[in-house]
Structure formats: C-alpha cells, structure tokens
Amino acid sequence: MRGSCLKSLFLYHLTVITRTSSPSFLIPSPSSPFRAPNYATVTKTLEKQSFTVNYLVKNCGFLPDSALHASKDVLFKSPEKPDSVIALFRSFGFSDLQIHNVIRRSPKVLASKPTETILPKLEFLISKGASKSQLACLIERNPLILKRSLEKHLIPTFDFLNNFIRSEQRTVASILRAVQILTCSRTLPNINLLVDLGVREISMSWLIRQWPCLLVFNSEVRLNSIIDEVIKMGVDPNKSNFVAALYAKFLPKSMWDKKVELYKSFGLTDDNIREAFVKHPFCMLKSVQKIEACIGFFVKELGWEPAEVTNNPVLLSxxxxxxxxxxxxxxxxxxxxxxxxxxxxxxxxxxxxxxxxxxxxxxxxxxxxxxxxxxxxxxxxxxxxxxxxx
Known part of the structure; x- marks a missing residue:
C-alpha cells in the first residue's frame, strides 16, 4: 500500500511538471510563493492515511472508498486511541453497526480522548435515566453530542428542557424524538420566543414531549412566520391548542392542502375549516383516511350535516x-x-x-x-x- 501511494504521488508530480511550460518550475525562485513539496512530510501523511484506511476497513466495517473518504477528516498512525474509543462504546452496549454509523457520521471521534471527552457525556446521559439502548441510539443518530461541551451546553440544555417536563426519563424520551434538540443552537432561543409570546408552561411541556422538532428550527424567520400565520387564523398563544396549531402548520403544505381539499369535498367552506382548526387544531393532524371515515359515518349513517361535525371538531379525534x-x-x-x-x-x-x-x-x-x-x-x-x- 505504501509503495502504491508513493508511486501515485510521484506520477502526480511528474504530470504537473511535464505539463508546465517553463522548466523554472523545478527550481522555484526565492520570491516565488510556491515551494517544492516536503516529501518527508507528504510521505508521513500518506503512511498515516494508509494506516487509517486499513484500520477503518478492518476494525470499523468500512468499504475501502468510504474509508478513504473518512481518512480526509481523521488520521492516526497507531491503533491505541481508536481502539480505546471503540472499546468504550462497546462497554456501553453499542453494537458494531452503531459504532460504524457513529464513526461514519463523525470520523474525528476516533481521535478523541475517550476518558476525557466521551466518557463524561455518556455517563451524564445514563445518570439522567437513559438506558444503554437509548444512549446508543442517541449517539448513533447525533454524534454531535460528543462534540458539544458538557458543562456549557449539554447540561444547561437538558436542565432547561427538564424544567418544563419535570421528569428526566421523559426528557430523554423527548430528545430521542428529535435528537438535534440537545445540540441545536436554536433550541433555547426558540423556547424563549414561545414563552415570551405567552405560551403556557403546560403547553411547552406538551410541545417538548410530542413535537420537539418544532424547537430545532435553524431559521428563526420560518418559525416566526408560522407563529404569525397561526395567530392571524385566530389561535390564541395562551390557549392549550396553540402548539398543536403550530405543528399542523409546520408540516408540509401539501399535507394541509390535501386535507382542505377533502373537507371541501363534503361541501365545507374555508370559514368552516378555519373555525374547526381554531377550536381543535388536531382536526388538521388526523390522516385523510381518518377524517373521511369519520365525517362519512356521521353524514351517511347518522344523517348529520358535515358542518355539524366540524362545529364539534373534537369528534374527528x-x-x-x-x-x-x-x-x-x-x-x-x-x-x-x-x-x-x-x-x-x-x-x-x-x-x-x-x-x-x-x-x-x-x-x-x-x-x-x-x-x-x-x-x-x-x-x-x-x-x-x-x-x-x-
């Protein structure tokens, strides 16, 4: 492998030289910004890359191409550090596939100091009620957790979320629903935005437990636009149904439009739909099949008018x-x-x-x-x- 890499390097430089019009390229002038390559340094880098690629293939389940790609982000010349990282993950119950996925998403983790940078974060999450299987799932889906500062970011964010939920195990479950919530820089500002708007603590607890994805908006503009739209429709931020309304509007517009079309197929108007949404936003969170079956039953089997159903939209839930x-x-x-x-x-x-x-x-x-x-x-x-x- 080493001979092959050196041969490739030689051929590359030979190509550059032969394509250069001026032979002076071979001897750069003192004022030239170009310097002849330091072959000792290049050779060491290639040796490290060769070792890294081999290690990733043999120990982490990488294919050669993906191992070569990962080696652009991390290089090591001995197995001690990566071995200790993998051993740490295994001691916490990570499967080989989960370890592979963590390394694939964040190759630099193999260059970490396991007892200093990784272990405290794993122990912290376990101390908060995460089972080993939950812990492995969290890290596999969001290795950024291992890069964030424990004291400055992970602990304050977890505690802030837990202040609303008041159950560490439920907070862990909420994080599992949207793993970025623990690392996203917008999590806390988005929560503060909603609290300042008047959203009640019990509603925030419900939002964090059921729809934490709303809090990982990277764009403050989009969240604000959804809030404004929901308020203009007549939903009060102080009411318990406000967060459900936000989530209904957060989903793809195509889903909203499809349900509006269905309601209208029963002869309902835009005002009927808006009034039903303001009363019970969940009427726009139910599946098309559920809505159609429910209204159809009341209309066909019981002789109700469609508007009688949407006047009591909780029936759709x-x-x-x-x-x-x-x-x-x-x-x-x-x-x-x-x-x-x-x-x-x-x-x-x-x-x-x-x-x-x-x-x-x-x-x-x-x-x-x-x-x-x-x-x-x-x-x-x-x-x-x-x-x-x-």
Missing part, C-alpha cells in the same frame, strides 16, 4: 370503532324508543364512559341491560356486570 360506532348504536336505540328526539348529541361521543352510561345507557331503564349488551357487542367486548349500570 375520537376512535371510530371503539368510541363513535358503539355509542351511535346506543343513540339509535334511544331515538327509536322515543327516549330522545334527535341523535345529534355531540357531547354523547366525547364524555367519559361513566358519564355516557349515566346519561344515556341508564336513561332508558326498561332497556338498559339490552343497551349495555349492544354497546359491548359493538366494541367487541364480552358483556359483563358493570358498576356503571348502578
């Missing part, structure tokens, strides 16, 4: 098979028995089980046992004695 269909069956019986005049009781679908049994199943005392049986059959559950019947 309820489970069709386990909540809406069983309760609709009970409501139909109550109508047929003349117990209630209309099935348009939106609250019947989102009140608690206890409240539903009290207000509707037990409402028709003569048929309450039959209603209970029907209800459980629709839910594919065994019929059983229920204290809710009392």
């Amino acid at each position: 309820l489970d069709l098979d386990k909540r809406i269909v069983p309760r609709a069956a009970v409501m139909k019986i109550l109508i047929s028995n003349g117990v209630i005049r209309s099935g348009r009781h939106a609250s019947a679908y989102y009140v608690s089980e206890e409240e539903f049994f009290k207000k509707y199943v037990n409402r028709d005392k003569d048929h309450a046992p039959d209603l209970l049986t029907l209800y459980h059959e629709k839910m594919n559950l065994p019929v059983m004695d229920s204290k809710l019947m009392s």
Whole structure:
C-alpha cells in the first residue's frame, strides 16, 4: 500500500511538471510563493492515511472508498486511541453497526480522548435515566453530542428542557424524538420566543414531549412566520391548542392542502375549516383516511350535516370503532324508543364512559341491560356486570 501511494504521488508530480511550460518550475525562485513539496512530510501523511484506511476497513466495517473518504477528516498512525474509543462504546452496549454509523457520521471521534471527552457525556446521559439502548441510539443518530461541551451546553440544555417536563426519563424520551434538540443552537432561543409570546408552561411541556422538532428550527424567520400565520387564523398563544396549531402548520403544505381539499369535498367552506382548526387544531393532524371515515359515518349513517361535525371538531379525534360506532348504536336505540328526539348529541361521543352510561345507557331503564349488551357487542367486548349500570 505504501509503495502504491508513493508511486501515485510521484506520477502526480511528474504530470504537473511535464505539463508546465517553463522548466523554472523545478527550481522555484526565492520570491516565488510556491515551494517544492516536503516529501518527508507528504510521505508521513500518506503512511498515516494508509494506516487509517486499513484500520477503518478492518476494525470499523468500512468499504475501502468510504474509508478513504473518512481518512480526509481523521488520521492516526497507531491503533491505541481508536481502539480505546471503540472499546468504550462497546462497554456501553453499542453494537458494531452503531459504532460504524457513529464513526461514519463523525470520523474525528476516533481521535478523541475517550476518558476525557466521551466518557463524561455518556455517563451524564445514563445518570439522567437513559438506558444503554437509548444512549446508543442517541449517539448513533447525533454524534454531535460528543462534540458539544458538557458543562456549557449539554447540561444547561437538558436542565432547561427538564424544567418544563419535570421528569428526566421523559426528557430523554423527548430528545430521542428529535435528537438535534440537545445540540441545536436554536433550541433555547426558540423556547424563549414561545414563552415570551405567552405560551403556557403546560403547553411547552406538551410541545417538548410530542413535537420537539418544532424547537430545532435553524431559521428563526420560518418559525416566526408560522407563529404569525397561526395567530392571524385566530389561535390564541395562551390557549392549550396553540402548539398543536403550530405543528399542523409546520408540516408540509401539501399535507394541509390535501386535507382542505377533502373537507371541501363534503361541501365545507374555508370559514368552516378555519373555525374547526381554531377550536381543535388536531382536526388538521388526523390522516385523510381518518377524517373521511369519520365525517362519512356521521353524514351517511347518522344523517348529520358535515358542518355539524366540524362545529364539534373534537369528534374527528375520537376512535371510530371503539368510541363513535358503539355509542351511535346506543343513540339509535334511544331515538327509536322515543327516549330522545334527535341523535345529534355531540357531547354523547366525547364524555367519559361513566358519564355516557349515566346519561344515556341508564336513561332508558326498561332497556338498559339490552343497551349495555349492544354497546359491548359493538366494541367487541364480552358483556359483563358493570358498576356503571348502578
């Protein structure tokens, strides 16, 4: 390998020389900015590169081409340091594939001082409740964690996130949902932006746990534009649904447009859609299939107008098979028995089980046992004695 590299270097310089019009290139003048190459230095560099490439191929699972590419970022002439780095990762349960991915994304990690720069960060995350499998996943997906300062960046950022979530294990889980949140320079400014806007602490906790990707915007301009758009639509930053509205607008515009088109196919207007979104932004986070099935059931099976559904948009978030269909069956019986005049009781679908049994199943005392049986059959559950019947 060494002979091959030196041969390539020689041929390269020979090509340069033979293509140069003036032979004076061979002997640079004192005033020339060019200097003859230091072959001793070049030779040492080539030796290190050769060793590095071989090491990456034999010990880290690299293909020769990718190993050569990685060697542009890191060079070493002995196995001691990279061996100790790999051994450290293995001691924390990293698989060979995970170690390969870490090195592929950040080759310079092999030149780190493992006990001084890597170990404290791994121990910190473990101390905060990360399991070894979670730790390996975090580092594999975001090796930048190993480059950030523990004292100046990782600890303050983790603690800041945990101040909202108030659970170190849940904070770790949130970081796993968007691994860049722990290293992105925009995380803290974006949180402060939302807090200054009036977003409540409980809403920030929900955002960090469910949609932490919103906080790793590298562009403050785009986040501000989404905030402005949501506020102009009528969603109040002080309301609990504000962060859901932000996330709905954060998703690709094509997804938003597709759902708007679906709502309009039921005869709903832009105002209907906007009002539903302001009340319950989750109506724009449900899949097209879920929205279509839910509105279709209320319209075709129960005779509702589409606007009656979007006037109560929380209905679109309820489970069709386990909540809406069983309760609709009970409501139909109550109508047929003349117990209630209309099935348009939106609250019947989102009140608690206890409240539903009290207000509707037990409402028709003569048929309450039959209603209970029907209800459980629709839910594919065994019929059983229920204290809710009392």
